[in-house]
Amino acid sequence: MPTPPGQSSSQPLPTKELGYFKKIVKSYEQKQYKTGLKFAKQILATQGFSEHGETLAMKGLILNCMGKCQEAQECVRKGLKSDLRSYVCWHVYGLIQKTEKKYDEAIKAYKQALKLEKDNIQILRDLSLLQIHIRDFDGYLSSKYELLRLRQNQRVSWLGYIVAHHLLKEHTLALAIMAEYIKNNTPPGYDFEFSELILYQNLIMREAGQSDVALQKLEENSTHIVDKVAYMETRANLLMDLDQPKQAEHVWRVLIDRNPECLEYYDALQTCMGIKDSLESPKPQLLMLDALAEKFKKAAAPRRLALYLVEGEELRRRLHEWIVPMLRKGAPSLFASLVPLYKFPQKIAVIESLISEYVKKMDDEGYDKVNLNGVSQECEPPTTALWLYVLAAYHFDRCHKTELALHYIDRAIQHTPTVVENYMLKARIYKHAGDYDEAASWMEEAQSLDTADRYINGKCGKYMLRAKRIDEANKMLAKFTREGENAASHLTDMQCMWYELESGRAFRSVNKYGEALRKAHHIEFHFNTWIEDQYDFHTYCLRKMTLCSYIRLLRMEDRLRNADYYYQGAKLAIKIYLRMIDRPDDMNEHSALIKEGMTDQEIKKMKKKLKKQKELQEEEEKKKKEKETKEEGLQRGPQIDAEALLKTEDPLGEAAKFCHNIHTFGTPKVTGYALCAEVYQRREKVLLVLKCLNEGTKKDPHHPLLHVQKVKFLKAWPTYDLTGIVKDTALSLIETVFGAELDAVKHNDKYKMEHQHEFPARLAYAEAQCAIDPSASVVNWLLKSVEDTTVNERSLKMMLKLKDGIEYGKYGKWSKDDNEKLRKLVNGLFPLALDFGGGVPHKSPSTNNSTVESK
Helix, strand or coil, X not given: CXXXXXXXXXXXXXXXXXXXXXXXXXXXXXXXXXXXXXXXXXXXXXXXXXXXXXXXXXXXXXXXXXXXXXXXXXXXXXXXXXXXXCHHHXXXXXXXXXXXXXXXXXXXXXXXXXXXXXXXXXXXXXXXXXXXXXXXXXXXXXXXXXXXXXCCCCHHHHHHHHHHHHHCCCHHHHHHHHHHHHHHCCCCCCCHHHHHHHHHHHHHHHHCXXXXXXXXXXXXXXXXXXXXHHHHHHHHHHHHHXXXXXXXXXXXXXXXXXXXXXXXXXXXXXXXXXXXXXXXXCHHHHHHHHHHHHHCXXXXXXXXXXXXXXXHHHHHHHHHHHHHHHHHHCCCCHHHHHHHXXXXXXXXXXXXXXXXXXXXXXXXXXXXXXXXXXXXXXXXXXXXXXXXXXXXXXXXXXXXXXXXXXXXXXXXXXXXXXXXXXXXXXXXXXXXXXXXXXHHHHHHHHHHHCCXXXXXXXXXXXXXXXCCCHHHHHHHHHHHCCCCCCHHHHHHHCCCHHHHHHHHHHHHHCCCHHHHHHHHHHHHHHHHHHHHHHHHHHHHHHHHCCHHHHHHHHHHHHCHHXXXXXXXXXXXXXXXXHHHHHCHHHHCCCHHHCCCCCCHHHHHHHHHHHHHHHHHHHHHHHHHHHHHHHHHCCCCCCCCCHHHHHCCCCHHHHXXXXXXXXXXXXXXXXXXXXXXXXXXXHCCCHHHHHHHHHHHHXXXXXXXXXXXXXXXXXXHHHHCCCCHHHHHHHHHHHHHHHCCCCCHHHHHHHHHHHCCCEHHHHHHHHHHHHHHCCCCCCHHHHHHHHHCCCCECCCHHHHHHHHHHHHHCCXXXXXXXXXXXXXXXXXXXXXXXXXHCCCCCCCCHHHHHHHHHHC
16 A cells, blocks of 8 residues: 555654645645645644654755755755655655756656655656656656556556657567557547557658558558648658659649649659759759749749759740849849859859849830830839849849949939838948948948837847947847846847857957857757756657657757757857967956056056956946846846856866767767867867767868868877777777878878868968977968969958967967058958958948938
């Protein structure tokens, strides 16, 4: 007979106190925490029960729910110590450990509770939830078996046991249990939950490699499947797996009939017809797309896909037929549909030729009289000229012809001064040209034209952050937060990661590395939150029968840190931690204010002034936080101290925490593996360095940043003293990554010769050369690389990378004259880039606009 709560063998309660205890449990379940504490106090005040274990445990559980974590921990531990034979105390102790994210300790506590109360359903459920949460599939299977044994009539028990076998890839057992369950639970008619069960069964069959059986079962149960799109997509994929392309082609065509804009359907149809990879002769693909375009006259997808397959005069004809109607409609997505063509120089030339022809026609005949089709029909609507100028601005901006892009966007603004998107495009052109101040000013002008648009408000804030106008950006973004609320706190609560990332980069650019680190840790916090959030779905998805979605959720969570936002945030943090080691003086945000030539007295005075300013600022922030806490009870969001982050004693260890997630969970970015290799090399983790280099080499063996890390490793390799299996593994990986060439100098020289016309590779060679020989001079060679027209990829982004590398010391010592020469060279290439002395002379966008309007 199971012992009820409150009546553990060592401390049974009398009738009156037992009634109080039951009320404590009920109050906890109903979230009436103060009432629960009142009853707990009455029991603990009774003589002989001042240290009643289960009462103390429940009191601790309630305190934990009220946010008093430290007091709760002490109370629960005290209760457990008082009554080690109580399953309630062990269960509550496990719950407390779970809230502290100490999952291993929580699982141990649950298992101890089950030893005392073997068939307790609630403890088994809590244990199974934690086991699936940490992906202990064997333990999860065991717990689900016990739940099924105890509750054979509950659907959730059966489904949990099936899912456990599926996750362990025991497909045969999962299917056998599923078949048994379906045999006894087939509904007579329409049932959404049974439909989901059939689709889940089909998923297991496909993963088990039983495509033929899966197709047969799918057909047998087709009337039970509610989601017809999922049914047809599954059927089409199964037919393709079974090498029945004709039948699959028919299904994909039916799906295209339902949704002619879905690009995946066209891709699958081409695969079925065996024409997907016929790049040398795209005629079959064109015939197929043209037939579908004729059938679905309003569908844009087949006509757009055809553009990517043709060249020359055929491309010109199709582009004309595509662009002109879109200009007449004023479709903002016109340029986006042409972006894939910009990978090919020949196609760019055709686009530019057409745009120039249209513009010339407009200028010669007048935009109110011209017809772009060249046939004497109705004249083009006045808006056609507007969208033509916008398209031209987009095109020339994409081709890095800034002057022409600005010329055409100015004509668009002159044509219709009230179109907000035109001001946004002008801001974008200035951003690409490197003048972030002017870009932010024009985006602010766009925002002033439509103050109710949240998207434009967000864009304006982003551009202000790029221009290092952090306070102004926060004020701008605060327009769409609650009145009087701090924009940064609100956006952190909203998990707005673009803001965290841009804000972190802005703080880094003004030497506020502590704040920048805080933003990077906020991004880390968001991802951890999402991983924790899956906890509630483990029961919800089984209860609601969304089993296919549940499996996708689990697999998505397992690769969650593959996301680009996580990588960008981790990269920001890692680079700052490495800077702490390489350039500790940079961590003083006011170091830039202390200029060369200042006397000791002036420096002392400046430092005193800055210290006072900092104290006042900290006092103001403290008062603000206290006010927020008072108004809202508990402060929201992650509480991370920027100053504490900068004071870490082990920056390399902190960087390694981010690296661990990148290389463990994987990343599509080669630069991620290069960055991890840098950190692990400094920590002398040879096998981890080689693992990162190996993974990066698989993705891109010639990546510049990866090459730098390879050279650094080869230089350090002779200094490592490895033995046994570690040495054997390292030698095996070295052979995979480097082949026979293990000389750092020769490896670097070979890379230089193979990639001498690529500017990023030249930077990599220079950095690697300085790593091999710190006294090496690469200044003249890099300056020649900047002005050499035969060198590719001399983009503004690469020039900024060169400038930052020089300041960091990656490319040896540069004199003032060398830096000035570089500035002049880059200024000639990018005259608007602020970082190289360019930019637009100070002028007000609104003044410019009023001049345009007056014309």
